[in-house]
Amino acid sequence: MFSYNFYLNIFLIFLIILLFIFYQRKVNDLKKAYEEVEVILAIRTKARTRALNELARSLEEKVKRRTKELEESRIALMGTLEDVEDARKIAEGEKDKTLSIITNFSDGLLFFDKENKLSLINPQAEKLFDIKNQNTIGKSVSELESFGNLNLLVKTIGNEIKEISKKELLLDSLTLEVSTISIIKGDEKTGILVILHDITREKTIEKLKTEFVSLSAHQLRTPLSAIKWTLKMLLDGDLGEITKEQKEYISKTYQSNERMIDLINDLLNITRIEEGKYLFNPVLSDFQEIVQLAISSSEDIIQKRKIKLKFEKPEKKLPKVKIDKEKIELVIQNLLTNALIYTSPGGEIIISLKNSEEGIEFKISDTGIGIPKIQQERVFTKFFRGSNAMRVDTGGTGLGLYISKNIIEAHNGKIWFESKEGNGTTFYFTLPCGKRLLKNSEVL
Amino acid sequence: MTKILLIEDEQIMLDLLRRKLTEEGYEVFVAKDGEEGLKVMAEINPDIILLDIIMPRKGGFEVMEEMQKDPNLKRIPVIIISNSGQPVELSRAQKLGAKDWLIKTEFDPQEVINKVKKQLWQKQS
Numbered sequence: 001m002f003s004y005n006f007y008l009n010i011f012l013i014f015l016i017i018l019l020f021i022f023y024q025r026k027v028n029d030l031k032k033a034y035e036e037v038e039v040i041l042a043i044r045t046k047a048r049t050r051a052l053n054e055l056a057r058s059l060e061e062k063v064k065r066r067t068k069e070l071e072e073s074r075i076a077l078m079g080t081l082e083d084v085e086d087a088r089k090i091a092e093g094e095k096d097k098t099l100s101i102i103t104n105f106s107d108g109l110l111f112f113d114k115e116n117k118l119s120l121i122n123p124q125a126e127k128l129f130d131i132k133n134q135n136t137i138g139k140s141v142s143e144l145e146s147f148g149n150l151n152l153l154v155k156t157i158g159n160e161i162k163e164i165s166k167k168e169l170l171l172d173s174l175t176l177e178v179s180t181i182s183i184i185k186g187d188e189k190t191g192i193l194v195i196l197h198d199i200t201r202e203k204t205i206e207k208l209k210t211e212f213v214s215l216s217a218h219q220l221r222t223p224l225s226a227i228k229w230t231l232k233m234l235l236d237g238d239l240g241e242i243t244k245e246q247k248e249y250i251s252k253t254y255q256s257n258e259r260m261i262d263l264i265n266d267l268l269n270i271t272r273i274e275e276g277k278y279l280f281n282p283v284l285s286d287f288q289e290i291v292q293l294a295i296s297s298s299e300d301i302i303q304k305r306k307i308k309l310k311f312e313k314p315e316k317k318l319p320k321v322k323i324d325k326e327k328i329e330l331v332i333q334n335l336l337t338n339a340l341i342y343t344s345p346g347g348e349i350i351i352s353l354k355n356s357e358e359g360i361e362f363k364i365s366d367t368g369i370g371i372p373k374i375q376q377e378r379v380f381t382k383f384f385r386g387s388n389a390m391r392v393d394t395g396g397t398g399l400g401l402y403i404s405k406n407i408i409e410a411h412n413g414k415i416w417f418e419s420k421e422g423n424g425t426t427f428y429f430t431l432p433c434g435k436r437l438l439k440n441s442e443v444l
Numbered sequence: 445m446t447k448i449l450l451i452e453d454e455q456i457m458l459d460l461l462r463r464k465l466t467e468e469g470y471e472v473f474v475a476k477d478g479e480e481g482l483k484v485m486a487e488i489n490p491d492i493i494l495l496d497i498i499m500p501r502k503g504g505f506e507v508m509e510e511m512q513k514d515p516n517l518k519r520i521p522v523i524i525i526s527n528s529g530q531p532v533e534l535s536r537a538q539k540l541g542a543k544d545w546l547i548k549t550e551f552d553p554q555e556v557i558n559k560v561k562k563q564l565w566q567k568q569s
Contacts, residue, residue, distance in 0.1 A: 221528070225457065
């Protein structure tokens with residue numbers, strides 16, 4: 001039978017097989033465990049890598065964003081720098097432009113800083129005052145007096161440099177118009193600009209014109225007086241008897257001639273106003289008396305035109321006014337004549353006087369044709385005549401109100417009106433009295 | 445007879461005034477400019493002078509200035525008859541002794557006669 005060895009061998013083989021199986025299983029287990037570990041490891045590694053990757057990516061993004069931001073800032077900064085550069089260039093260009101305007105400006109210009117020291121002068125101003133190439137910059141007003149003709153300018157503008165507008169300055173054969181303008185930045189005065197405008201040519205033309213009108217008006221008056229006197233003597237019968245018909249014609253001719261004389265007188269008055277020598281010898285006068293006188297001298301025409309004239313005298317006696325009596329009479333006469341001519345028979349004129357803040361106020365209202373609204377702006381201009389006025393009276397010169405306005409303003413007074421076409425007109429004027437009295441220095 | 449001297453360069457004014465004044469009964473002498481006027485007044489010693497201002501050779505103001513220097517001529521009243529009547533001229537004439545001033549376009553011959561009468565009357569009294 002089988003030997004013990006045989007059994008032992010079988011047992012051993014079996015054992016070995018068992019051991020092998022066991023081992024195999026263990027190996028498998030280990031393998032599995034290892035694989036599991038590996039898987040876990042792999043998973044873990046993967047996760048970490050992903051996390052790392054994500055971190056890296058976010059860092060990268062952050063860096064990119066920062067870089068972009070920086071880039072943008074850099075561009076913005078560059079842009080700003082460029083803008084500043086551009087602005088500087090523009091400013092410089094503007095400064096050059098301003099300088100070249102100042103240099104080439106036909107008017108003389110001087111700029112004084114806030115301490116009244118000269119900080120800029122253009123060539124024209126240097127030429128006018130004969131101070132070319134002299135070191136005037138930085139000099140104070142009083143120091144400038146010793147340079148060329150600048151003393152004349154200093155006299156006009158004063159050491160403190162007053163604000164003046166279009167003041168005339170005579171410089172040898174030139175007439176300059178001097179104006180000063182304060183330059184203010186915010187609330188602060190940075191300096192003062194002095195402008196010198198040469199008006200010599202305008203002055204010459206104006207003078208020639210005035211002389212021409214004045215001379216021709218005088219020349220025209222000579223034959224007009226001869227005509228007037230001859231006609232008057234004819235009418236009075238000094239040169240022999242004339243028929244009734246002849247008398248009528250001569251009378252009409254005489255009236256035409258009178259109108260011509262009025263026109264010439266008005267022209268002369270205008271040239272005298274424009275020559276600035278119109279007011280003469282103003283004296284303290286009783287204004288009410290002058291008005292009364294003007295009314296009395298128009299009595300004939302008031303009756304002829306059947307007009308009711310009321311003179312409302314002031315309750316209290318008016319203070320005396322300093323006036324050029326003859327000229328004020330002319331104003332009242334002009335206003336009264338206008339009211340009389342342009343008011344239909346049966347109409348009413350009211351003259352009243354009162355003492356107001358502005359001084360004495362004269363008021364004349366009529367129930368006449370009025371002034372068309374559209375033409376009211378031009379009422380005080382030379383040769384103006386209302387379109388409706390021309391139909392009523394062809395003889396007017398259109399100079400009366402212009403002259404009146406000039407006379408009243410020469411007295412520092414005011415003149416104005418209210419009017420409605422078809423309803424009548426009211427003219428007012430004031431003459432200063434008391435403290436506001438006309439100063440002698442304003443009179444030639 | 446009252447003697448009147450007319451100094452005026454405008455012929456027609458001269459004729460008209462001469463006629464008017466003669467009719468009024470005055471003895472009228474005429475001169476056509478200032479220089480002639482001064483000569484005539486020295487000769488005839490008029491009672492009153494009517495004097496124009498703007499004239500050739502010698503104007504009215506110069507005539508009056510020369511009259512002021514002569515005590516005889518200085519006494520003769522002068523009435524200015526002029527085409528113009530600027531206040532400055534009026535005051536100058538007044539200073540030179542003119543008694544009155546007439547602007548030709550504003551007065552007529554009859555008014556001139558009235559002024560002459562007034563001056564002569566004032567002179568007498």
